[in-house]
Amino acid sequence: MTLMEDAKRGIITPQIEAVARDEGIDARTICSCVARGLISIPNNPARDCRVVGIGKYLSTKINANIGTSRDHINIDDEIEKAKTAEAFGADALMDLSTGGDLDLIRKKIMDAVNIPIGSVPIYQAAASQEAVVDMTSDDMFNAVRKHAKDGIDFVTIHAGVNQDSLKRIKQGNRITDIVSRGGSFTLAWMLHNGEDNPFYSEYDYLLEIAQEYDMAISLGDGMRPGCIHDASDGPSFLEFITLGELVRRTREANIQCFVEGPGHVPIDEIELSVKGMKSLCDDAPLYLLGPLVTDIAPGYDHITGAIGGTFAGMCGTDFLCMTTPAEHLALPTNDDIREGTIITKIAAHAADLTKEGQKERARAVDDKMATARKNLDWETQYSLAIDGERARSIRESRITGSDACSMCGDLCAMKIVSKALEEEKEKKQN
Amino acid sequence: MTLMEDAKRGIITPQIEAVARDEGIDARTICSCVARGLISIPNNPARDCRVVGIGKYLSTKINANIGTSRDHINIDDEIEKAKTAEAFGADALMDLSTGGDLDLIRKKIMDAVNIPIGSVPIYQAAASQEAVVDMTSDDMFNAVRKHAKDGIDFVTIHAGVNQDSLKRIKQGNRITDIVSRGGSFTLAWMLHNGEDNPFYSEYDYLLEIAQEYDMAISLGDGMRPGCIHDASDGPSFLEFITLGELVRRTREANIQCFVEGPGHVPIDEIELSVKGMKSLCDDAPLYLLGPLVTDIAPGYDHITGAIGGTFAGMCGTDFLCMTTPAEHLALPTNDDIREGTIITKIAAHAADLTKEGQKERARAVDDKMATARKNLDWETQYSLAIDGERARSIRESRITGSDACSMCGDLCAMKIVSKALEEEKEKKQN
DSSP, X not given: OOHHHHHHXXXXXXXXXXXXXXXXXXXXXXXXXXXXXXXXXXXXXTSOOOOOOEETTSOOEEEEEEOOOSSOOOHHHHHHHHHXXXXXXXXXXXXXXXXXXXXXXXXXXXXXXXXOEEEOHHHHHHHTSSSGGGOOHHHHHHHXXXXXXXXXXXXXXXXXXXXXXXXXXXXXXXXSOOOOHXXXXXXXXXXXXXXXXXXXXXXXXXXXXXXXXXXXXXXXXXXXXXXXXXXXXXXXXXXXXXXXXXXXXXXXXXXXXXXXXXXXXXXXXXHHHHHHXXXXXXXXXXXXXXXXXXXXXXXXXXXXXXXXXXHHHHHTOOEEEOOOTXXXXXXXXXXXXXXXXXXXXXXXXHHHTTOTTTHHHHHHHHHHHHHHHHTXXXXXXXXXXXXXXXXXXXXXXXXXXXXXXXXXXXXXXXXXXXXXXXXXXXXXXX | OOHHHHHHTTOOOHHXXXXXXXXXXXXXXXXXXXXXXXXXXXXXXXSOOOOOOEETXXXXXXXXXXXXXXXXXXXXXXXXXXXXHHHTTOSEEEEOOXXXXXXXXXXXXXXXXXXXXXXXXXXXXXXXXXXXXXXXXXXXXXXXXXXXXXXXXXXXXXXXXXXXXXXXXXXXXXXXXXXXXXXXXHHHHHXXXXXXXXXXXXXXXXXXXXXXXXXXXEEOOTTOOSSGGGTTOHHHHXXXXXXXXXXXXXXXXXXXXXXXXXXXXXXXXXXXXXXXXXXXXXXXXXXXXXXXXXXXXXXXXXXXXXXXXXXXXXXXXXXXXOOOTTTTTSOOOHHHHHHHHHHHHHHHHHHHTTOTTTHHHHHHHHHHXXXXXXXXXXXXXXXXXXXXXXXXXXXXXXXXXXXXXXXXXXXXXXXXHHHHHHHHHHHHHX
């Protein structure tokens, strides 16, 4: 029996209990949401790790992408990145390796951390060929099975890319066509082989594999817009419609899923994207990359993504995939992963300050910080900060003779007002 | 005659012409907006510098704050920061110095850059006393006159802090009371001297000085919330109401103004703040600090500010005041100023992608970037990037054998799709 099947029967599994405890939400509510597919708990029984819930009423989760490329194959580097992401608060990790011994890398990463791990099996199917288009549909499904067997908690499947998408892309209204790697492999394969996407045409077979291992499916957005110009267009919404159909089939098969979304989206179209996806996909948990709110800030796309991610979180996004400063430019370093994780964590928390179910808990932390700030209690501020070490090092790098900071010193607004109000009080008492 | 007086008579001044040219907007439209107070062009005739317009139909502008503190008095450092801010795209600069020879520092900064400069004269009035509360109302107005005479383009005046605000603050519903330095000086002065804020009670005298020098007034938000808890509360909205009254009096006196706003605001209350201020202040140009969308990210408040700033810009904010990584912790270094300026520039551009009057121009830049990205044309990407040098250094730091980047190498989605579509085309032609 899968976790979703249990939930449909009203069974409070240990996973459901763990999520309820972590999130401060009643276990019955979690169970009911899992049963209806509004919350997913990717948790492959073949691997033991921290239980993480994604979806309605829950805090916004963040994912870090790591993995080798053909140009940079160093397993130790990727393991270090995995540990860094976990240490700085990533709730999940995706291994996107395309270079080197992919089975070994995947296993080593799974051993290195204690959080759910996702993968994109088509990368392995494609990367092990001379040319991407040479893989067979068997290669594709076998890669999925192998990852499931290894204990991967969720796999991204670009089943929303099909002949309809291809027709739309051929109309040529986009600047960047397809920027999803999995989407591009699929589309190139379809063009070369003259067939539809096997993950779409044989989706039931995929569901059988997922059932066998109780592995969650992340419905990939192969058609996501790769630039501001391409946002909110026909191919994007067409894919949302297809993904909605697949969400319903996945739920019927008692497999948990979530839906992936854009990409590059101007901030005034983010609400449309998020609400469009939620509506067309029957409120499945939503997993966004970014969205990046401009194209012209390479080197800072962890920030353009955090801007979009915060707003998207407020609009109902459940799971944010971090971008790093290296996005669009290079394979990220360990420093890039740290920076990307911290900044995406900030976006997730800022979204939680607005979210039903999490708002009160999140605001209590900010209130503690505000109180510590008012009291000039620096140690408490560092302990509450998302990156207390950086805060400490900035303050301590610049000498001040005051118990405030070196920006204002004794001209600190909060010191001056506290003193003035106290003096006023004393005056009245005398 | 002041610039606003000219505009009211329909005279297209050289400043109006310059703004029209820079922004690609008809000069008659600019003139009409200046006349109605919907656009401000802070431009003190006593100092020659680049003309910058702020308000309706115009691109979002950014301001950098620099200046000494009592703990750190190094004029050369502040001049370096001023030049850095200008070089990385600041449209205006505020000298917030409180330590050292304030007249000399102000003059040196005014000489160092070619953009409008603002100041907060009460800092000088207060900082030159043993205790802030010892300044006289004459000290306050004399400081304003001195700055005006020197050629300062706009002064922040916390005229919205008055006995009504004090009454609200005493009710004690806030965690951080007052975090505006000027607001705190004013409130402490009022409490100690038992009088109302001279800038409020003698606002007409202030307007006379502003008229004499044609200096713009930035109506300071002395009551801005200093934490998420205090956002959108009574004292904030009470100040918006008072500022609205002052906006109308300022416009009647033919003096240009804009309104300052919060502060710390959760992202789901930013629209309320922005639209509240615009409504209560008769659509005066809006100048926001941040807003910072969470309290718990010291060390990263340039980013929490950019998140809030982008969304606030989309909601109608005209002028963003940058925060730096040192916010809440220390006086910023030159590096902090560079980082803060770049990131606020990203927020301003992302907002422009959504703004009436600027959307088309802003999107054209992103479209060029998207095209260069699709073509793997790296030099054009660097030239269009907000910080091309950083983009170049990230890509070039990691070797790839491909003309793509080291993230995907030859598995680049855009390469694969372009190739597949071309092959398909060729097949059809044969």
